[in-house]
Amino acid sequence: MVSHNHTNATVRPKGLSDKKKTALAGYLFISPFFLLFAIFGAFPMLFSFYLAFQKWNGFGEMTFVGVKNFSLIFTDPLFWKSIYNTIVIGLLGTGPQLIAALILAVALNSAMVKFKSVFRVAYFVPNVTSIVAVAIVFTVLFSEQEAGLVNATLGLFGISPVSWQTSEWGAKIAIATMIFWRWVGYNSIIFLAGLQSIPKDLYEAAEIDGAKKWQQFLFITVPMLKPIIVFVVFTATIGSLQIFAEPLIFGSGFREESMTIVLYLWREAFSNNAFGTASATAVSLFLLIIVFTTINFFASNRLDKSGK
Amino acid sequence: MQRKKGFVNKVTIHVLLIIGALLSVFPLYWMFVMATQPNHVINKLPPAVVPGDKLVENFQNVLENVDFFGAMWNSFIVASLTTLGVLFFSSLAGFAFAKLQFKGREKLFAVILITMMIPPQLGLIPQYFIITKLGWLNDLKAIIVPGLVNAFGIFWMRQYIKDAIPDELIEAAKIDGCSIFRVYWNIVVPSILPAFATLGILTFMFVWNDFLWPLTVLRDESSYTIQIAIRALQDAYVKDYGMILSGTFWATLPLVVVFLMFNKLFISSLTQGSVKQ
Numbered sequence: 001m002v003s004h005n006h007t008n009a010t011v012r013p014k015g016l017s018d019k020k021k022t023a024l025a026g027y028l029f030i031s032p033f034f035l036l037f038a039i040f041g042a043f044p045m046l047f048s049f050y051l052a053f054q055k056w057n058g059f060g061e062m063t064f065v066g067v068k069n070f071s072l073i074f075t076d077p078l079f080w081k082s083i084y085n086t087i088v089i090g091l092l093g094t095g096p097q098l099i100a101a102l103i104l105a106v107a108l109n110s111a112m113v114k115f116k117s118v119f120r121v122a123y124f125v126p127n128v129t130s131i132v133a134v135a136i137v138f139t140v141l142f143s144e145q146e147a148g149l150v151n152a153t154l155g156l157f158g159i160s161p162v163s164w165q166t167s168e169w170g171a172k173i174a175i176a177t178m179i180f181w182r183w184v185g186y187n188s189i190i191f192l193a194g195l196q197s198i199p200k201d202l203y204e205a206a207e208i209d210g211a212k213k214w215q216q217f218l219f220i221t222v223p224m225l226k227p228i229i230v231f232v233v234f235t236a237t238i239g240s241l242q243i244f245a246e247p248l249i250f251g252s253g254f255r256e257e258s259m260t261i262v263l264y265l266w267r268e269a270f271s272n273n274a275f276g277t278a279s280a281t282a283v284s285l286f287l288l289i290i291v292f293t294t295i296n297f298f299a300s301n302r303l304d305k306s307g308k
Numbered sequence: 309m310q311r312k313k314g315f316v317n318k319v320t321i322h323v324l325l326i327i328g329a330l331l332s333v334f335p336l337y338w339m340f341v342m343a344t345q346p347n348h349v350i351n352k353l354p355p356a357v358v359p360g361d362k363l364v365e366n367f368q369n370v371l372e373n374v375d376f377f378g379a380m381w382n383s384f385i386v387a388s389l390t391t392l393g394v395l396f397f398s399s400l401a402g403f404a405f406a407k408l409q410f411k412g413r414e415k416l417f418a419v420i421l422i423t424m425m426i427p428p429q430l431g432l433i434p435q436y437f438i439i440t441k442l443g444w445l446n447d448l449k450a451i452i453v454p455g456l457v458n459a460f461g462i463f464w465m466r467q468y469i470k471d472a473i474p475d476e477l478i479e480a481a482k483i484d485g486c487s488i489f490r491v492y493w494n495i496v497v498p499s500i501l502p503a504f505a506t507l508g509i510l511t512f513m514f515v516w517n518d519f520l521w522p523l524t525v526l527r528d529e530s531s532y533t534i535q536i537a538i539r540a541l542q543d544a545y546v547k548d549y550g551m552i553l554s555g556t557f558w559a560t561l562p563l564v565v566v567f568l569m570f571n572k573l574f575i576s577s578l579t580q581g582s583v584k585q
Contacts, residue, residue, distance in 0.1 A: 018482070019409070021488065022408050022409055022410070022488060023408070023409065023410035023411065025404070025408060025488035025489070026404040026408035026409070026410035026413065027404075027410060029400040029401050029403060029404035029408070029492075030400075030401040030404050030405065030416065030462075032397045032400075032401070032456065032457050033397065033401055033420065033457045033458075033459070033462060034416075036453070036454060036456060036457055037423060037459075039438065039454075040431075040435055040438065040453075040454040041423060041426070041431065043431075043434065043438070044430075044431030044432075044433075044434035044435045044438065045426060045430050045431040045434075047431070047434035048430055048431055048432075048433060048434055051433065051434065058437075103324075104324075104325070104328055107321045107324055107325055108325065110321055112314075112317070112318045112321065113321060113322070113325065114322075117571075117572075118329075119325050119328075119329055120571075120575060121568065121571045121575075122328075122329035122332050122333050123328065123329065123332050124567075124571070124574070124575050124578075125332065125333065125336065125564060125567065125568075126332055126335070126336075127578065128513070128563055128564055128567045128574070129336065129560055129563075129564070130516070130517035130519070130535055130559075130560065130563075131517065131519055132517075132519055132535045132538055132539050132556075133339070133538065133556045133559065133560045134335075136538065136539075136542050136552060136553070136556045137335050137336075137338065137339050137553065137556065138335070139542070140342060140350065140549055140552075140553065141335065141338070143350065145350070145351050146353065147350065147351050147352055147353045147354075147355055148350075148355070149338070149355045152353060152354060152355050181331075181332070181335065184332075185332055186578070186579070189575060189579050190579050193579065238427070241427075242427060242428075242429060244519070244520055245519045245520065249539060249542060252543075262429055262520075265429060265432070266432075266520075266524075269432070269433050269436075270524065275433055278433055279433055282429055282430050282431075282432065282433065283430070285427065285429060285430070286426075286427060286430045289427050293425075
């Protein structure tokens with residue numbers, strides 16, 4: 001103890017400057033992030049809030065218009081339609097998908113399955129495909145023609161051709177299918193990782209108590225997976241609110257049936273040169289994301305309490 | 309009886325998994341089929357499900373319509389440089405947050421975590437005007453520079469460095485007279501190669517497949533990334549689907565091949581990255 005103090009005392013002058021050097025290096029090493037974030041993150045974000053109260057076409061003077069941008073978009077039926085579409089497409093694309101992912105994960109986790117790694121690769125490969133490529137391929141799959149592959153397949157069952165791109169539900173189902181296809185395997189592998197971490201003896205104990213397989217699934221698997229399910233639902237919700245590329249490419253532009261909120265924002269800005277209303281849309285999207293995150297948060301908390 | 313039931317279960321599960329796998333792979337296979345077919349096949353009943361003989365011709369049409377290899381090259385440059393930047397700057401900052409003492413360290417780290425929650429679309433419009441002011445419109449810098457370091461990368465690297473490198477090792481190196489950057493370069497970098505692989509794959513894939521931001525700032529054909537180029541093919545007035553899907557197929561192939569070669573590393577990187585987030 002004494003000798004330790006002694007060493008400390010003798011190296012103190014050098015130690016102090018060392019400390020300063022370390023701190024300096026620390027600030028230097030983290031500065032690139034804060035520099036870039038200031039320019040390309042924080043400033044644009046704050047400026048969006050400012051622009052939301054201005055009228056601006058991108059070239060001339062900005063004029064302060066108060067809340068007029070907000071009243072403009074809030075009285076535009078297309079704005080509400082875009083929110084409605086975003087939510088419907090999001091629900092259609094993620095609800096069934098998460099259930100399918102869970103079923104696939106349970107199947108993959110079964111001890112008797114052979115070639116697990118081959119299945120994993122097959123399920124994961126859609127996620128490596130870019131959204132643009134996915135949207136283009138599905139545009140052709142969901143062609144409005146009678147000979148489109150989906151319509152032709154439906155035809156085998158006697159269902160008449162659907163106008164996928166121009167009908168209210170057709171467009172939504174097609175876009176939701178793209179989301180389903182690109183993410184179901186990814187999420188099933190995340191669920192699989194969770195399933196593998198559930199202790200086997202829980203199932204053994206349940207087996208002894210005479211619990212059926214579906215009871216084991218409902219009362220062991222689902223509760224044990226809850227943290228992962230909550231996480232996946234969180235990310236899926238935020239991802240759904242930001243859908244953009246699929247409807248842009250699938251609808252060949254800005255069709256009403258598939259207009260989402262980010263697409264509405266993009267159209268206001270880069271097609272209509274109305275940067276004020278576009279910024280008001282961005283702010284609204286931000287608030288919408290906060291609302292949905294809060295709902296998710298409280299829902300998962302409630303589940304927590306009822307689980308206990 | 310019990311054994312027979314087990315066999316039925318086994319068959320059911322395998323059938324389910326095989327159907328799922330076929331549906332999962334089919335759109336990619338079909339992309340290839342369409343890339344080999346003439347355009348009129350699209351309106352023919354029954355639809356084509358086996359490859360035709362227009363593989364080369366369709367791709368030649370792609371080359372006539374967009375600068376395919378130029379766009380691939382642009383994507384490669386953008387994704388590689390961004391990835392290098394993210395690996396370097398994120399590990400440097402992650403090292404600082406994990407191992408260096410300085411005032412406000414925890415608070416600054418909390419700020420970084422909070423920035424992850426901001427949706428990227430919120431600042432899109434001002435970002436576009438900043439890029440315009442900088443004169444970077446139609447310049448790959450517009451993609452690379454804002455992406456050089458990000459909050460997730462720093463978070464990821466900090467967690468890894470914290471566990472992977474004992475404090476004593478760093479102290480010992482400092483006592484030996486190593487500068488702090490030397491400690492980073494000679495001790496930290498060699499021991500975090502797995503984290504580099506994971507973050508590298510995540511970043512490269514994200515940038516390679518990104519669409520909204522490149523679409524916003526790359527308006528001139530010479531600056532197109534591959535995603536914007538195939539979108540331009542699809543957006544043409546006269547639609548030749550053999551040609552469009554040929555471009556889409558050849559644009560998708562490289563990443564799928566790399567994925568198949570390193571599938572274990574890819575799957576663990578992409579899912580780990582998400583779970584730890």
